[in-house]
Amino acid sequence: MNAIIRTEKLSLPMSRLGEPSNLPRFRWQQPMPNRETPPNFGLSPEESSHGFEWGEDSILPYQVSDDYDRDLRDGELDVLVIENGRLRAVVAPSLGGRLLELKDLASGRDLVFRNPVFQPANLAALNAWFSGGIEWNGLIPGHTAFTCAPVFAGVRDTPQGPILRLYEFDRIVEATWQVDLFLPADSAVLYAHGRIVNPTAEMRLAYWWTNVAAPMQPGTRVLSPADYSIEHIWPGNNLGRCEFPRADWDASYPEHWENATSVFFRAPEAPRLFIASVDRDGHGLLQTATHEMQGRKFFYFGSAIGGQNWMDYLSQPGEGNYLEIQSGVAPTQNQRFELAPGEQREWTEAYMPTSLDARQAHAADYRAATSHAGRELDALLPADELARIDAFLREQARLPLDVRHSSGTSWGVRQERLLGRKLAEGLDFSVDGAAGFWDELAGGGTVSAANLTDMPSGTAVSAAWVDRLAASANAQGETWLHALMLATAALDRGDRDAARRHVAQSLSLRPSWAAYRLEALLADTPEAASQSYLRAWSAEGAPPELAIEIAQHFMAARRSAELKAFVDALPTAVRDKERIILARAVVAADDGDFDELERLLFSRSFASIREGETLLSDLWVRLRRGRLEAGLKRAASADEIKADLKAHPVPRELNLRMHEIET
Numbered sequence: 001m002n003a004i005i006r007t008e009k010l011s012l013p014m015s016r017l018g019e020p021s022n023l024p025r026f027r028w029q030q031p032m033p034n035r036e037t038p039p040n041f042g043l044s045p046e047e048s049s050h051g052f053e054w055g056e057d058s059i060l061p062y063q064v065s066d067d068y069d070r071d072l073r074d075g076e077l078d079v080l081v082i083e084n085g086r087l088r089a090v091v092a093p094s095l096g097g098r099l100l101e102l103k104d105l106a107s108g109r110d111l112v113f114r115n116p117v118f119q120p121a122n123l124a125a126l127n128a129w130f131s132g133g134i135e136w137n138g139l140i141p142g143h144t145a146f147t148c149a150p151v152f153a154g155v156r157d158t159p160q161g162p163i164l165r166l167y168e169f170d171r172i173v174e175a176t177w178q179v180d181l182f183l184p185a186d187s188a189v190l191y192a193h194g195r196i197v198n199p200t201a202e203m204r205l206a207y208w209w210t211n212v213a214a215p216m217q218p219g220t221r222v223l224s225p226a227d228y229s230i231e232h233i234w235p236g237n238n239l240g241r242c243e244f245p246r247a248d249w250d251a252s253y254p255e256h257w258e259n260a261t262s263v264f265f266r267a268p269e270a271p272r273l274f275i276a277s278v279d280r281d282g283h284g285l286l287q288t289a290t291h292e293m294q295g296r297k298f299f300y301f302g303s304a305i306g307g308q309n310w311m312d313y314l315s316q317p318g319e320g321n322y323l324e325i326q327s328g329v330a331p332t333q334n335q336r337f338e339l340a341p342g343e344q345r346e347w348t349e350a351y352m353p354t355s356l357d358a359r360q361a362h363a364a365d366y367r368a369a370t371s372h373a374g375r376e377l378d379a380l381l382p383a384d385e386l387a388r389i390d391a392f393l394r395e396q397a398r399l400p401l402d403v404r405h406s407s408g409t410s411w412g413v414r415q416e417r418l419l420g421r422k423l424a425e426g427l428d429f430s431v432d433g434a435a436g437f438w439d440e441l442a443g444g445g446t447v448s449a450a451n452l453t454d455m456p457s458g459t460a461v462s463a464a465w466v467d468r469l470a471a472s473a474n475a476q477g478e479t480w481l482h483a484l485m486l487a488t489a490a491l492d493r494g495d496r497d498a499a500r501r502h503v504a505q506s507l508s509l510r511p512s513w514a515a516y517r518l519e520a521l522l523a524d525t526p527e528a529a530s531q532s533y534l535r536a537w538s539a540e541g542a543p544p545e546l547a548i549e550i551a552q553h554f555m556a557a558r559r560s561a562e563l564k565a566f567v568d569a570l571p572t573a574v575r576d577k578e579r580i581i582l583a584r585a586v587v588a589a590d591d592g593d594f595d596e597l598e599r600l601l602f603s604r605s606f607a608s609i610r611e612g613e614t615l616l617s618d619l620w621v622r623l624r625r626g627r628l629e630a631g632l633k634r635a636a637s638a639d640e641i642k643a644d645l646k647a648h649p650v651p652r653e654l655n656l657r658m659h660e661i662e663t
Contacts, residue, residue: 001084001085001185001186002084002161002185003082003083003084003161003162003183003184003185004082004083004084004162005080005081005082005155005162005164006080006081006083007078007079007080007081007405008078008079008080008081008090009076009077009078009079010076010077010078010079010090010092010100011074011075011076012075012077012116012117012118013072013073013074013075013116013117013118014072014073014074014075014077014117014118015068015069015070015071015072015073015117015118015119015120015607016067016068016069016071016073017065017067017068017118017120017128017148018067018068019067020062020063020064020065020067020126020149021063021064021065021066021067021543021545022063022455022457022458022543023064023517023543023545023546023549024060024061024063024459024488024492025059025060025064026058026060026491026492026521027056027057027058027059027492029549037051037052037053038236038237038238038239039238040238040239040240040334041233041238041239041240041241042240042241043230043239043240043241043332046268046331047230047266047331047332047335048334048335049335050205050330050335050336050337050338051334051335052141052334052335052336057140057141058172058461058492059125059126059140059145059172060459060461060488060492061171061172061458061459061460061461061462061465062125062126062145062171062172063126063457063458063459064126064127065120065124065126065127065128065148065149066122066127066128066545066608068120068128068607068608069607070119070605070606070607072117072119075118077092077094077095077118078092078093078094078406079091079092079093079100080093080153080164080405082162082164082181082183082190083105083183084161084183084184084185084186084187085105085186086104086105086106086186086187086188087102087103087104087105087183087187087188087189087190087353088101088102088103088105089101089102089103089181089183089190090102091153091164091166091181093150093151093152093153093166093405093406094150094406095118095130095147095148095149095150096135096136096144096146096147096148096149096151097136097146097151097153097166097179098130098132098133098134098135098136098147099112099133099134099181100114100115100132100133101114101133102133102134102190102285102351104188104353106188106353107283107353109283109353110215111214111284111285111351111353112132112133112134112212112213112214112215112285113131113132113133113213113214113215113216113322114132114133115130115131115132115133115213115314115315115320116315116316116319117315117316118130119313119314119315120148120607121313121314121607121608121609121611122607122608122609122610122611122613123143123610123611124142124143124144124145124147124148125140125141125142125143125144125145126145126147126148127608128147128148129143129147129148130147130148130314131213131311131314131315131320131322132213132315132322133212133213134192134210134211134212134213134351135147135210135211135212135213136166136177136179136194136210137207137208137209137210137211138170138177138196138206138207138208138209139170139172139173139175139177139196139206139207139208140170140172140173140207141207141333141334141336143211145170145172146168146408149408149409150406150407150408150409151166151167151168151406151408152165152166152167152168152404152406152407152408152412152427152428152429153165153166153167153404153405153406154401154402154403154404154405154406155401155402155403155405156180156396156399156400156401156402157402158396160182160184160185160392161182161183161184161185163180163181163182163393163396164180164181164182165178165179165180165181165401166178166179166180166181167179167408167427168408168409168412169408169409169411169412169415169423169429171411171415171460171462173198173204173205173206173339174198174199174200174204174415174462174464175196175197175198175199175200175204175206175339176196176197176199176412176423176424176427177194177195177196177208178194178195178397178424178427179192179193179194179195180192180193180195180393180396180397181193182389182393184389188352188353188380189350189351189352189380189381190350190351190352191348191349191350191351191389191393192210192348192349192350192351193346193347193348193349193390193393193394193396193397194208194210194345194346194347194348194349195344195345195346195397195424196208196339196344196345196346197343197344197423197424197425197427198339198340198341198342198343198344199342199419199421199422199423199424200341200342201341201342202341203338203339203340203341204338204339205336205337205338205339206329206336206337206338206339206345207329207330207335207336207337208328208329208337209295209297209326209327209328209329209333210326210327210328210349211299211324211326212285212287212324212325212326212351213322213323213324214277214284214285214322214323214324214325215277215279215284215322216254216255216300216321216322216323217279217280217321218255218280219253219255219279219280219362220253220254220255220277220278220279220280220284220323221252221253221277221278221361221362221369222252222253222254222263222275222276222277222298222323222325223252223275223276223278223361223366223369223370223373224265224267224273224274224275224276224296224298224370225265225267225270225272225273225274225296225370225374226244226245226265226266226267226366226367226370227244227266227267227268227269228241228242228243228244228266229241229242229243229244229251229263229264229265229266230242230263230264230266230331230332231261231262231263231264232261232262234259239332239334241266244263244265244366245366245367250364250366251263252366252369254298254300254323255300255303256303257300257302257303258302258303258304259302259304259307260299260300260301260302260307260310261299261300261302262297262298262299262333263297263298263299264295264296264297264331264332264333265296265297266331272288272374272377272378272383273288273289273291273293273294273296273327274286274287274288274296274373274374274377275287275288275296275297275298275325275326275327276325276354276356276373277298277323277325278354278356278361278373280358280362281358282354282355282356282357282358282360282361282362283353283354283355283356284353284354284356285325285351285352285353285354286351286352286353286354286373286376286377286380287325287327287349287350287351287352288349288350288377288381288386289327289347289348289349289350290347290348290349290386290387290390292329292345292346292347293327293328293329293347293349294328294329294330294331295326295327295328295329295330295331295332295333296325296326296327296328297324297325297326297327297328297332297333298323298324298325298326299323299324299326300323300324304657305650305652305655306617306655306656306657308321309652309655309656310611310656313656327349329345329347344424346394346397347390348386348389348390348393350381350386350389352380352381354373354376354377354380356372356373356376357372360372361373397426398425398426399426400426400428401428404428407431407432408429408431409431410431410433410438410439411438411458412427412429413429413430413431414438414439414442415429415442416429417439417442417443418442418464418465418468419464435451436451436456436457437451437452437456437481438456438458438460441465441468441469441472442468445468445471445472445475445476446472446475446476447472447476447479447481447482452479452480452481454541455481455512455514455541456481459485459488459489460485460489461488461489461492461493465489466486466489469482469485469486469489470486473486478505478509479509480505480506480507480509480510480512480515481506483502483503483505483506483509483515484502484503484506484512484514484515484518486498486502487499487500487502487503487506487515487518488518490502491518491521491522496522499518499522500522503515503518503519503522507519511539512539512540512541513536513537513539513540513541513542513543513546514536516532516533516535516536516539517532517533517536517546517549519532519535519536520532520533520536520553526553526557526559529553529557530553530554530557530559530562533549533550533553534550534566536550537550537566544573544574544577547566547570547574547577547580548577548579548580548583550566551563551566551567551579551580551583552579552583554566554583555583555586560587560590560591563583563587564587567580567583567584567587578604578606578607578608579608581600581603581604582600582606582615582619584596584600585597585600585601585619586619588600589619589622589623589626592626594623594626594627594630597619597622597623597626598623601616601619601620601623601654602653605653609656613656614657616650616654616655616656617650617654617655617656617657619654620650620651620654621645621650624641624644624645624648625641625644627644628640628641628644
């Protein structure tokens with residue numbers, strides 16, 4: 001039958017997800033700001049070019065999305081469904097265009113992991129992320145800035161069937177991205193055509209990896225052509241070249257990995273690249289793409305307790321197990337790729353159910369098993385058919401939608417007004433809504449008095465926006481808000497002297513919590529920062545997330561007395577924010593108040609623990625050491641501490657470690 005695309009309501013238990021924070025977060029406030037990027041081992045120039053440095057990338061002008069909890073409630077999502085009698089795909093435009101479900105209607109099998117709940121956790125570039133389905137990761141490293149944000153979505157009708165288009169404008173790379181989903185009549189192959197457009201006159205570095213959450217069962221195996229692999233090598237987390245397949249153990253079974261792992265498959269000379277995840281009977285999902293996608297990878301949280309907890313933490317107890325099979329434009333996820341001025345980068349991916357011969361799929365000879373999967377791919381989707389579909393989708397990618405079902409943010413149309421031209425052929429970024437500060441600035445530069453009274457939502461830091469801010473300030477006179485936004489942009493690019501001048505100007509025109517907060521971030525001493533932070537908190541309109549930042553400042557500066565005084569004076573609703581509770585737990589550990597530490601650790605289910613963060617388990621270790629030494633009435637030896645931790649391991653609800661504690 002021909003494919004149809006329709007709107008539906010998807011009912012499922014959902015966590016609350018609030019609006020993004022209006023507190024700009026700078027690069028040194030990111031999860032790994034002070035850790036050096038470990039060197040690569042044995043990689044080719046192609047595999048190491050345009051590598052990024054930990055903690056060096058700013059997420060501005062994006063806003064962090066960290067207002068969520070772990071209280072699931074009955075909820076509904078507006079979704080788009082594409083179906084042709086062979087496959088059904090369910091897409092959520094309000095969540096980055098995530099493909100939540102891909103079902104083989106003939107067998108009834110879920111081809112991707114279908115999460116039974118929506119539960120964000122702190123894993124993405126902007127914090128909130130959720131597991132399941134197929135995620136379109138671009139154009140900055142890490143889980144996409146759009147993963148929990150609305151994107152544009154609509155349908156284009158063609159003689160060969162409808163196309164479901166997802167698209168947005170990336171504000172860091174200042175380029176557009178789109179994914180066109182196409183399901184031909186009576187076909188069991190879903191195509192995803194990617195297109196990135198660089199509308200600027202400058203070379204840009206971009207990023208793209210498509211992440212597929214695949215069902216994970218005992219005996220699941222990943223098959224992909226491999227002459228060798230690239231992996232994260234511990235304890236230094238170096239990215240290095242490794243033997244693959246292994247001579248001593250079979251690394252193609254994710255369950256064989258105790259700790260969280262990423263395996264990049266490398267076969268530069270292979271005629272066709274693909275990746276498949278199959279169960280012990282040979283059933284599963286097979287992915288391939290046109291030659292533009294060089295990278296293939298699997299990721300698994302690991303079989304150890306921490307990794308298993310993470311997967312259930314993202315879902316429901318006993319229902320979260322999955323693995324990721326991924327494909328990218330660059331060979332590894334530590335890399336970006338170049339976009340020439342005006343370049344349009346395109347590719348086409350294909351997803352299909354596969355039923356391999358179980359004996360051959362699980363052969364001890366990994367390359368024989370992979371060859372079997374390759375022959376199955378050639379039978380299901382010959383290379384010339386993929387090339388034909390790719391050519392068709394390249395033509396359609398530049399043509400407009402016939403109907404639009406959802407809108408993204410206003411920043412795409414603002415960028416078009418700012419530049420005075422369209423960003424990409426075929427993409428409509430228009431949105432409804434009243435004109436605010438940024439709209440007036442984009443449209444001409446003069447900002448009305450009504451839009452200068454309050455803090456606008458969001459910020460802008462690119463050169464084009466800074467130039468427009470400066471021109472507007474010169475034309476109508478610099479206001480407190482012009483100066484504040486110029487200060488934010490200056491601090492983001494590392495020009496602290498300019499940032500100080502703009503902050504002083506903003507405060508002289510109209511004191512605000514945001515300017516005092518920037519003054520604190522620019523302070524030369526912890527004492528001066530503390531004073532400015534307290535002024536910021538006392539100012540009108542200070543948001544609750546500012547209190548969390550202030551508490552973290554006192555913690556980092558080891559100013560326990562000031563932290564206690566600050567936290568004790570907070571309103572109850574703010575004092576009960578989980579990051580404030582964790583700050584109180586650190587104070588209790590520092591003070592040796594282990595009863596209070598234990599009470600705080602088990603006072604709630606913490607929602608915002610960062611992937612790789614070990615604070616909860618570290619506090620448990622401190623708690624156990626404190627209890628042990630109180631009983632011994634002396635300092636404990638290393639062996640005594642290890643023995644105690646073996647007898648009192650980290651409780652499941654506190655164990656989100658990606659690598660286990662060595663005891």
